[in-house]
Amino acid sequence: MVRREDCGSPEHQAHRRLFLQGSMAAGVASVASFNGLFSIPTLAQETKKRGKKCILLWLCGAPSQFETWDPKPGTITGGPFGSIATSLPGIRISSLMPRCATIMDKLGVIRSMSTEPSEHFQGIDVLTRGEAPRPPFTRPILGSVVAERLGQLDSPVPQFVLLDPCPEGNEFKSFKAGNWAGWLGAEYGPVRSGGEYAIADILRPESIDGVDHEDREALRSFLSRKYQNDQRSQAAAGYNAAFDRVRGLMSCAPLFDLDTLPVADRERYGPGAFAQHALQARHLIENGSTFVMVANGMPWDNHVFQHEMHQMLVPEMDNVLFQLVTDLEQRGMLEDTLVIAMGEFGRTPWLNEARGRDHYSKAWSMAMAGGGIRGGVVVGGTDPMGFEVTDNAIDNRRLFATIFKALGIDAKEQYDLPDLPTFHRVEGNVQPIEELLIG
Amino acid sequence: MNNSIRLIGVMPRLLAIESVTSMVVCLLIAVASGHGRIAAQEVTSQGITSQGITSQGITAQIDQRIALGYSKASIVPAENCTDEQFIRRLYLDIAGRIPTLGERESFLLDQSGSKRLEWIDRLLASEDYVENFADTFDTLLMGRATRGKIGERKNHWRPYLEEVFRSNRPWDQVAREILLARPQSPEQSGAVWFLYERNDNAQAIAEAVAPAFFGIRIDCAQCHDHMVATEIHQEHYWGLVAFFNRSKNTKTNAGPRLSESAIGGFSDFANIYGSSYPNLLTFYESKTIDEPRPEKDAKQEDSQELYVPAADPADPRIPKFSRREKFVEEILNGHPRFAKAFVNRIWAMLMGRGIVHPYDQMDSVHPPSDAELLDGLAKEFVDSGYNIRGLVRGILASRPYQLGSLRPAGAEDPSRFAWALERPLTAEQLGRSLQIALFQKADEDHACIGDLRDRMPEVLPETVVTDVGDALFLTNNPNVQQMILEASKQDALVGRLASREEPRDAIDEMFLAILGRSAEESESQAVLEFVQARLANRPLAERISVWQSAVWAVLTSAEFRFNH
């Protein structure tokens, strides 16, 4: 079915109410005087509030569990790559992941993911929102939930950032704010960047100097807010709110400029777009973002050339995850920063005729670290050929319950949505995976 | 109860004015009907409407029904808008731009008692109206063109669309020309482009036809009956597809055409539950057209006998059983949604939201705010011979169109039309208005229009949301900045302001040119402070940069961005 954000969705109405509320509040305060508006102080140093944050390495397209966390060397399903020992006695992972092998004691790995959908769009929905869609209601994506719960809305730094230079094909390209944030409201949608999808017009035009640029905005704001108040205008309130974010976003422009990052760091993470944006994600988190989702289209969907592509993709992911976890730990941030590396499902034990592996959601793997996740834990297992989960099957709900608990967000909480059915943050009253959680 | 989710319903605040309501309504009706009568007389006597427009019936219906709505909801509507407000609104809606200083002045000085209606007619007869409506209908019917396709549309589709509005072609005729796509004359040639641009993709055609001519979205019904609007069935989707699935783009010496096969196009559609059904020639709220269906797997023979030659030998031959023709003659013709969909869309364009909102989802989930009004207007529209200009005129002349935009206390529900709803300018309206404000003239090909189309593609948005990207664009885009720099020439706005001796005069001119009104004292004072602090003892070049900043600030204020 074609996704339409306006497929009868009441989110718009809910959003309108929000505007009403906002504009009425604004209506009380009047802009009494214009004096003193011009000397905008430089932005107060962002207080790096101690709170949980999250980086989602979104391995879109779905990586193979056999070439990552659940190798089956010596079997016919295992593929050509071997396995290697890790820092966890008795635990072996793919030989394509030598770096993560050294930090397995810091990672929490689930080898028994077992979910329903085995097509991308449905899988993406379930693994980024935690639940299958129930049209016409749009459940907010993980990043929007985390930004809403843990973010600082008044921060100039975008709280939810998507770094994806290749959104074509993974359905994100056509996403509007409502597709991301669903019933939470458009303001919890991500700021997007990456490659040619860099934030447009974030730099001041050269023909105007910095002071003039700020002062003219102050004048604009005064006039525009006067109109907003005089007219009690919801539309103007939204319009002015967007302008209010401009200066903050502009002040963040360097955060979105890969060239400002130290060369040594950039080399350490690796040259590919995904690796560079993972480094940028760390940088954004360090500077006040709450949730950063790093994707690169859907390169993992290797129906064709499985081993030819995974030989490149897995080592990059291995290094990125290693560097992120190590960096965060060195900076004392790992405890508060959850790193998740997963796709929307796994891949078939058998190879198809195009040297590929196809979609497989019955038994697959993912990994997490930091932010309340206990390292050195491997949850569940599969049979010797990787066909079925043999131990402790984990579905999307339990995974999300675990992620939310790690972040200190109540998974059982109800969304209080006027005129909508009752929704919980995680449906089904499921339990988180306690063995993966610290404390 | 979770108190941290930031969605809290706002209880409508109803004013307890039941007792005065009936009086108010009587008054309103009296005003409204009087207004309509005078208007009709004036116009016919002056002969401005050459088309025999009978819009007073429309105006009267609107005024009566809407006033009744106020009374039912116990609302006192906003005051009538001022002439200043009216002329800006009217120019934006009809001419697709703000008025020039001269036009504004001339309207304000006009002493005629029925000048609003006269200016409505004047603008409806202008080329600006033609351009503006062609812009909007191009986007509504075709979607935004990629930059690569704009040229193709200009050659084929655009001249047709302009001619529709210029010659006020009846909407039923337009729909027939577009969907039958067999032009009888060179002027109709571009009508084929609606189907032709969809490039033989019958599903894309069906998904465009449903909202364009019937005001419904059927996309969701591709895989299953509509989950929410349950009256829209999967058979409607595939039936609509079938009417167009024998059509094929064909290049002829006379231009692009759509040939049609006399055979094929039979298939079954499967629903998500695994059942499958034949794609009969049927559509929503209509009948099923008989057509002999070949046995499954039977091969149909195509032969010349199944066709008749077209009148013009250059055109493709015509099948004796033409699905497109059947659609036009038996489904489209007299379809209960057809007139309503058009009326609702024009209403949405002029009033900020449809009587059914969103305007293109006229299904059971989205009931009309006033069914009788919609029915009545649709009937008037049909009776007028699908007179587009008449319908537009009737709405413009109505009381609710001419209300002020300040939401009155106690009025919460925008579907009551108790105040003029704010609407963002379309990319074209904004691009032209920026030029008018700065240069007093607008060039259709100015780069800013293309930039704005890319940045703000939406027309008739369901909700007004300003993306932070829009704000960044207006703040930092080099082309926007360049436009203001260009306005520093002597005869353009910034140049004129900089050359004024007295800053207060300059401020007045700036507000008039951009916002179509004088500055209020607090505004004037604010701008004065801004410029004075910067103008003191500066050379001319820097004086110009100060006025550039001031002009930017007014141009990018919310007041300019919206039609109100």
Place this chain on the structure above:
Amino acid sequence: MQKTLTRIHDFKLPTAILGACLLGDQNEMVAACMDGIYRVELATKAHRRVAEHESYVSSAVYLPESRVFVTGGYDGKLKWFSAQDNALIREQKVHSFWSWDLAASADGRWLASVTGQYLAGDYKYAPAKETEPSVKILDASDGRVVYSLPHTPSVQSVVFSHDSQWVAAGNLMGQVRVWEVASGVEVGGFETKDFTSWGIIKSHCYLGGIFAMEFTPGNQELIVCGMGDMRDPMAGNGKQLWQRWNWKESKLVSQTLDKQSGEGLMEALCMHPAHESFVMGGRLRGGDWNGALFDLASGERIGTIKSGYRITEFLFNERGELIVVGGQGQPGKNDQGKFSDFGRVEVYEIKS
């Protein structure tokens, strides 16, 4: 002139065949399979696994003079076996990554093995520089590495000229380098962009490249094969493509004729012993064949095979009247959680 290709044998091996060679008597084949090395008797269909590598076995070549066959594997090793008793004669780690492909010179003196792991080299995923020499030339008799030659990973295909004078290696990016075997000096090559996809949608990285090569009879030209460009690389729907290049002048001579190809990766290529035609095969993604005989002079397709499975190897018998086909069927799970046999062997007779 059209030929008819008639299947006279078909049977299965437990796992996919990735490469193969015929032994001296032409009735027996050594198959390089995912799970090891098989000796296969074509007429009787008898087969047995005789040895293995630590990963997939990717190729097998036969040295008739010494009656030795050599295999290469994804463990980076080459292994020498006696054709008489399958005894392991020598085992040598040649690469730290896969041996993608292994070739023997016609005179039996040389072996060439190619390697290279595709790793991200820049923001847009051009391949990183090699970390080990991508091409190795070995003395077939003693396994001594004679030359270690540079290329850009991944180097997926290698072939000797018919006169054993040149060796050519082609990679992911469609770059072909040609060296003089005696000196190890690079003497020519070319680059074709037509076999490599960069996913504009879905995946910003490179896929494809050259999967098999053959010198033309005069050794002046190379025929290469793979799959044409795809917009969505996950679709696997590029054109079934061969190109013929003058490698000394870097000039494209000819390629798959219009309307003679469907869609799918082509990974097997073999010159007919009479040097008048060649056969190319791989996967059928779209169209009506996945193996075809082409006239060498005109490039016309003169016979086709529609096998119903992926073709990975073509071999002609010495007299050129039979084509031996190795390949991979679609593996799937049966009730016991085990795979049914998915290696495929077929023999076709060529008739006018």
